[in-house]
Amino acid sequence: MTDPVYLLFHRPEGPDTPSPKPGDPNESEQYLDLSNPHILRMALFSIEIARSGAVQEPCVLDDIYFSALLHDVGKTMLREEVLNKPAPLTPEERAHVETHAALGGEMVGQIPGWERVSRSVRAHHEWWDGSGYPDRLQGETIPLPARIVAVADVFDALTTRRPYREPLPVRAAIRHIRNGSGTHFDPEVVEAFLKIPDVEWEHFRRQAELLASDGLIQIHSWYFQLDENARRSEL
Numbered sequence: 541m542t543d544p545v546y547l548l549f550h551r552p553e554g555p556d557t558p559s560p561k562p563g564d565p566n567e568s569e570q571y572l573d574l575s576n577p578h579i580l581r582m583a584l585f586s587i588e589i590a591r592s593g594a595v596q597e598p599c600v601l602d603d604i605y606f607s608a609l610l611h612d613v614g615k616t617m618l619r620e621e622v623l624n625k626p627a628p629l630t631p632e633e634r635a636h637v638e639t640h641a642a643l644g645g646e647m648v649g650q651i652p653g654w655e656r657v658s659r660s661v662r663a664h665h666e667w668w669d670g671s672g673y674p675d676r677l678q679g680e681t682i683p684l685p686a687r688i689v690a691v692a693d694v695f696d697a698l699t700t701r702r703p704y705r706e707p708l709p710v711r712a713a714i715r716h717i718r719n720g721s722g723t724h725f726d727p728e729v730v731e732a733f734l735k736i737p738d739v740e741w742e743h744f745r746r747q748a749e750l751l752a753s754d755g756l757i758q759i760h761s762w763y764f765q766l767d768e769n770a771r772r773s774e775l
């Protein structure tokens with residue numbers, strides 16, 4: 541697999557630099573901040589859910605890891621004033637933000653051999669009951685890495701401080717995930733998530749903060765110390 545570092549470049553300098561559009565030759569100048577603790581927590585949480593032993597469906601761990609790292613790469617294509625808007629979004633702005641899933645899938649899909657990761661990145665906002673986006677996929681037609689990333693993403697959002705609210709306690713966030721089983725989330729992935737004790741989630745968050753101190757390098761070294769057979773073969 542090509543290392544995802546391939547996708548990680550620097551935002552062009554200067555406030556007047558126009559945002560490149562998909563297909564633009566400057567697209568590789570896009571910026572994905574992989575020192576962002578959210579992305580590192582996503583990778584760690586997703587892998588721990590997959591390794592809990594409760595997910596029966598076969599899946600390659602590498603696909604889960606890279607899908608978690610890159611799930612929001614499409615946001616680098618969005619208008620910054622919308623992404624950073626400190627107020628509720630208009631319907632047009634919300635529709636614009638939702639394009640990030642399909643855009644991310646397109647970006648990752650440009651890398652030969654990354655088709656599965658591309659499909660998962662595209663599908664990370666799909667819902668188990670078919671009410672998600674961009675394709676309204678349902679049930680097991682949603683790639684498993686995307687179903688795992690969806691749980692990790694919501695859990696992380698709930699347990700992280702936002703400008704407008706305090707983080708939810710881990711226990712309350714776990715309850716929220718349980719309540720979403722069968723509607724938002726794959727029941728089997730929720731079962732895997734629930735197998736992990738509350739204190740472990742607290743531990744993973746602290747571990748991710750430590751890994752975030754050196755960003756991508758740290759999360760890579762944590763991940764690649766896992767046995768290669770475990771990473772490449774089906775779970």
Ligand SMILES: [Fe+2]
Pocket residue numbers: 611612640664665
């Ligand atoms: Fe997203």
